[in-house]
Amino acid sequence: MKNTFNRMILAGILLLAAGQLFSQTAAPGKISGDVVKLGVLTDMSGLYSDIGGQGSVVAAQMAVDEFGGKVLGKPIKVISADHQNKADVGANVARQWFDTQGVDVILDVLNSGVALAVSKVANEKHRIFLVSGAGSTRLTNEDCNPYTIHYVYDTYATGTVTGKAVVEHGGNTWFFITADYAFGHSLQDDTSKAVTAAGGKVVGSVLHPLNAPDFSSYLLQAQASGAKVIGMANAGGDTINTIKTAAQFGVSNKQTLAGLLIFISDIHALGLPLTQGMYVASAFYWDLNDDTRKFSKAYQAKTGKMPTMVQAGVYSSALEYLRAVKAAGTDDPDAVLKQLKGMTLNDAFVKNGKIRPDGRMVRDFYLFQVKTPAESKGPWDVYKLISTVPADQAFQPLSLSRCPLVKK
Amino acid sequence: MPEIFGVPLVALLGQLMLGLVNGCFYALLSLGLSIIFGMLNIINFAHGALYMTGAVFAWIALDQFGLGYWWALLLAPLTVALLGVLIERGLLRWLYALDPLYGLLLTFGLALVLEGLFRYRYGVSGLPYAQPAAFDGAFNLGFMFLPKYRGWVVVASLLVCFGTWALIEWTQLGAYLRAATENPRLVQAFGINVPAMVSITFAVGAGLAGLAGVLAAPQTQVSPLMGTNLIIVVFAVVVIGGMGSILGSILTGLGLGLIEGLTKVFYSQASNTVVFVIMALVLLMKPAGLFGRER
Numbered sequence: 001m002k003n004t005f006n007r008m009i010l011a012g013i014l015l016l017a018a019g020q021l022f023s024q025t026a027a028p029g030k031i032s033g034d035v036v037k038l039g040v041l042t043d044m045s046g047l048y049s050d051i052g053g054q055g056s057v058v059a060a061q062m063a064v065d066e067f068g069g070k071v072l073g074k075p076i077k078v079i080s081a082d083h084q085n086k087a088d089v090g091a092n093v094a095r096q097w098f099d100t101q102g103v104d105v106i107l108d109v110l111n112s113g114v115a116l117a118v119s120k121v122a123n124e125k126h127r128i129f130l131v132s133g134a135g136s137t138r139l140t141n142e143d144c145n146p147y148t149i150h151y152v153y154d155t156y157a158t159g160t161v162t163g164k165a166v167v168e169h170g171g172n173t174w175f176f177i178t179a180d181y182a183f184g185h186s187l188q189d190d191t192s193k194a195v196t197a198a199g200g201k202v203v204g205s206v207l208h209p210l211n212a213p214d215f216s217s218y219l220l221q222a223q224a225s226g227a228k229v230i231g232m233a234n235a236g237g238d239t240i241n242t243i244k245t246a247a248q249f250g251v252s253n254k255q256t257l258a259g260l261l262i263f264i265s266d267i268h269a270l271g272l273p274l275t276q277g278m279y280v281a282s283a284f285y286w287d288l289n290d291d292t293r294k295f296s297k298a299y300q301a302k303t304g305k306m307p308t309m310v311q312a313g314v315y316s317s318a319l320e321y322l323r324a325v326k327a328a329g330t331d332d333p334d335a336v337l338k339q340l341k342g343m344t345l346n347d348a349f350v351k352n353g354k355i356r357p358d359g360r361m362v363r364d365f366y367l368f369q370v371k372t373p374a375e376s377k378g379p380w381d382v383y384k385l386i387s388t389v390p391a392d393q394a395f396q397p398l399s400l401s402r403c404p405l406v407k408k
Numbered sequence: 409m410p411e412i413f414g415v416p417l418v419a420l421l422g423q424l425m426l427g428l429v430n431g432c433f434y435a436l437l438s439l440g441l442s443i444i445f446g447m448l449n450i451i452n453f454a455h456g457a458l459y460m461t462g463a464v465f466a467w468i469a470l471d472q473f474g475l476g477y478w479w480a481l482l483l484a485p486l487t488v489a490l491l492g493v494l495i496e497r498g499l500l501r502w503l504y505a506l507d508p509l510y511g512l513l514l515t516f517g518l519a520l521v522l523e524g525l526f527r528y529r530y531g532v533s534g535l536p537y538a539q540p541a542a543f544d545g546a547f548n549l550g551f552m553f554l555p556k557y558r559g560w561v562v563v564a565s566l567l568v569c570f571g572t573w574a575l576i577e578w579t580q581l582g583a584y585l586r587a588a589t590e591n592p593r594l595v596q597a598f599g600i601n602v603p604a605m606v607s608i609t610f611a612v613g614a615g616l617a618g619l620a621g622v623l624a625a626p627q628t629q630v631s632p633l634m635g636t637n638l639i640i641v642v643f644a645v646v647v648i649g650g651m652g653s654i655l656g657s658i659l660t661g662l663g664l665g666l667i668e669g670l671t672k673v674f675y676s677q678a679s680n681t682v683v684f685v686i687m688a689l690v691l692l693m694k695p696a697g698l699f700g701r702e703r
Contacts, residue, residue: 045524047633050533180677206672209680213637214628216426217672217679220552224419240533240629248539248555248627250546269533269629 031074031331032102038064038318039103041093041118042133044082047211047237048110050265052133056080056108056314058302062295063318071322072329078318079103083114085210090114094121094129104331105130105321108314112136112183119148127333128340130321132313135235135261136186137396140360144403146337151361152313153283155183156396158261159191159233161281161367161389166229166258167198174258175227176205177218177242179234187233187260190396195231203227212238215245228255235261240269247274263308267370267382275382276372283365284309284349285383295348306380316349354391358403365394422552423669429558431665432565433620437638438645438657439569440616443576446652447589447609450500450511456639457522458614462488462621463630464526467535477540477626485618492614496607519635526632534631543626561623568619569658572612576654585609641680644687650700660698 040060042052057080064076079101083090090109097103098121106122109115110133122129123145131139132152139150174195178184184207192202204225206218219242222230230251232242239259243266246257259266262280286296286306295315299307307315324339325331345353345361353363368383376382398406437459444452465487466480475483495518503510543557576582588595588605596602621634628634641664649660664683671682690698 045527045532047532049527050531207677209677211633211637212680213634213641214426214430216429216558217423217669218676220422220426221419221673224416224422237532237534237629237631237633244536244629245627248557250553250555265531265533269531269536271536274536 031072031325032104034074035102036071036074036076036322036325036331037097037101037103037105038076038078038321039094039097039101039106040078040080040108040314041083041090041097041106041114042080042108043085043110044080046085048085048133048235050269051236051263051308052108052110052310052314055299055303055305055307055311056132059299059307059311059315060107060318062299062302063315063322066319067322071325076322083109083111085111085114087113087117091117091121094118095125098122098125098127104128104325104333105318107317108133108310110134110310112138112186113181115139116143116182119143119145122147128321128337130317132317133310134183136182137190138182138186140356140358140396141402144358144401144405146359146405147333149317149340149355149359149361151317152309153261153281153365154190154360154395155187155261156190157283157365157394158281159187160194161365161394162258162260162279163191163194163200163231164198165279165281165367165386166256167195167200171229171256171258172200173227174200174202174229174231175222175225176202176231176233177215177222178205178207179210179238180207181210183235184233188231191231191233191260200229205233208234208238210238212241215242216249218242219246219249219251223249223251223255229258230255231258231260233260236263236266240266243270243274263310264306264380264382265308268305268380272371272373272376272382275370278370279386280368280370280383281365281389282309282368282383283363284312285366285368285385286380287383288366288385291348300380312349316345316347319347320345352391356398356406358398358401358406360395362391362395364391365389418551420670420673421549423673424666425549425552425554425669426558427666427669427672428662429561429665430668431662432562432569433624433638433661434642434645434665435569435658435661436565436616436620436623437642438649438661439572439654440613440620441642441646442649442652442654442657443572443616444610444613445646446654447585448500448504448511448606449508450503450515450610451508452613453512453516453639454495454518454522455515455613455617455642456635457519458488458492458617458635459621459624459638460526460632460635461491461522462618463537463625463634464530464535464621464632465618466622466625467537467630470537471535477622480625481619481622484622485615488618488621489611489615492611493607495614496610500610501603523632523636530632532631532633534629534634537625537630539626555627557626561627564623565620568616572616573654573658641683644683646697648683648687648690648697650697653697653699656697656699 040057043049060078081093105128112134115134129148135155137154137156176188178188324336328335328339341355350363367386462484465484469475469480546553546555592602649656671679
């Protein structure tokens with residue numbers, strides 16, 4: 001009796017396992033569910049929604065339109081959801097999308113906390129996750145996995161490029177105002193290393209909650225520290241309010257503000273009088289060359305705004321994903337990944353991009369300076385290019401990687 | 409330099425001053441909430457949205473009509489108060505006979521609608537509202553430079569808070585209001601128009617939120633999210649002060665601002681939880697709040 005019971009359990013387990021195998025491996029040469037589904041998971045209404053949000057959905061759709069809405073003869077569909085900046089909500093949507101909605105790839109995912117959770121789900125379900133919005137370097141280090149590709153920027157790139165430039169211009173003592181979650185910590189760490197390496201010194205830091213209502217207290221501590229530079233290890237609405245409050249407290253007379261992750265939407269919201277002269281490290285600016293201008297003007301016609309590097313990144317990651325599907329002749333995740341990681345990426349957003357074994361997409365990075373109101377010729381004419389940082393200097397070298405996928 | 413627990417006294421005083429500025433906003437907002445709850449028994453979840461609306465109206469006044477800060481300070485609260493009357497007459501009125509829960513749900517929904525509308529129109533990065541030129545510069549208080557505008561915020565909100573309190577406690581109108589709360593039917597029997605009193609009350613509460621919004625506009629980014637960020641703390645303030653206690657909510661608002669300021673010096677990570685820890689402690693010891701009466 002007991003034996004029969006055991007056998008039944010065993011049979012059950014085998015059946016389940018077989019089912020799992022079956023659901024994971026679509027036969028090569030085919031499109032699962034006869035449709036390629038791109039899922040844009042982003043902050044639709046919170047403090048980061050101007051960086052990605054609805055704009056990311058539009059960007060993904062632009063990539064689909066470039067493909068004529070079809071790949072390998074099957075339709076392409078873009079769906080989207082709001083993760084509300086909550087890791088559990090993000091992970092749940094990802095699980096649902098993969099399990100029941102037949103989503104082939106997840107795009108964007110602003111907010112590092114959410115992206116780390118979604119990355120785990122992608123790895124567990126063996127589906128592709130192309131991160132444009134989140135910045136934490138943990139995605140390609142401790143928490144790296146074969147299915148997650150970090151596409152646009154990370155805190156190492158923006159922190160190092162800005163940190164180095166500021167120290168070289170004399171800002172050698174630093175105080176950090178840091179958002180208290182994965183991304184902020186990561187940004188502060190990476191920038192601190194760059195500052196110290198360039199001969200600067202970090203004299204202190206203060207943590208603030210995400211979406212803090214008032215920054216005056218942190219700025220007062222930064223002022224008291226006597227540091228020459230106040231590094232803002234935060235993003236979006238938090239950075240905007242830090243800069244605004246700093247102006248009221250007369251910080252700029254004695255100290256320099258350094259934004260370690262600044263988006264064009266932030267500059268646009270604050271205006272040039274408050275932001276002029278600031279250094280900005282970015283993977284994208286609309287006015288770089290003919291390709292970026294063409295894409296950005298088309299985007300602006302649809303949304304009324306110029307794309308942030310995240311939105312441009314979502315467009316590019318969707319486009320390159322579809323190219324990889326076409327080249328692989330299937331949407332089987334492993335086959336597409338193999339294709340993607342072997343490709344050289346070239347489009348309006350990226351020139352000669354390569355995906356490394358740790359999942360980091362590397363490409364040249366840019367250091368900009370915010371124009372003065374007199375230099376600017378229009379509402380979006382905000383940056384002047386200071387230098388182009390080659391890929392191998394902008395991103396963390398593989399030799400320092402803490403990702404187990406990297407063979408040393 | 410004298411120190412307290414390893415923190416220089418000067419830094420401490422500076423943080424306390426900033427705490428007072430934040431406390432003023434808490435006080436102004438919780439005062440409005442308290443009035444509305446005390447008189448109408450409605451928990452107004454749309455209060456944060458009305459605060460945000462006040463700030464956005466100030467921005468619109470400047471951007472579309474070229475009306476400066478002082479006009480905004482007058483007109484925006486009046487417009488928000490008018491909006492309050494519409495909400496009260498058009499919607500809330502129908503819910504008085506029902507469980508207070510319905511009022512809560514309705515106002516919560518209203519808050520979502522208002523924020524959604526402004527988000528749809530302007531996005532979340534917010535709109536810049538320049539500080540009026542009269543407030544450029546800072547006062548040297550010896551221990552810190554206080555931007556003149558923040559000094560003005562403290563003076564203005566303290567005046568408004570205690571003015572409103574005096575109005576309710578010491579004037580004929582205030583007496584009518586308080587009587588109408590205790591026993592609306594009896595007061596109506598004396599020939600006083602109770603429904604109008606109720607509308608006025610809601611309008612005043614809403615107007616106070618709008619005023620706080622205009623005061624906040626130059627010092628933070630005018631954004632659809634600015635109300636949500638603040639309102640949760642304000643609710644905690646009202647609960648700690650005692651639901652419906654007007655003086656209680658003013659004093660608690662100021663006090664909690666100070667405590668929050670101190671927390672930012674000693675352990676800034678806890679600054680947004682400390683209010684709720686205090687709330688839990690107060691509820692354990694005095695369920696009606698510090699200044700509230702058991703009903």
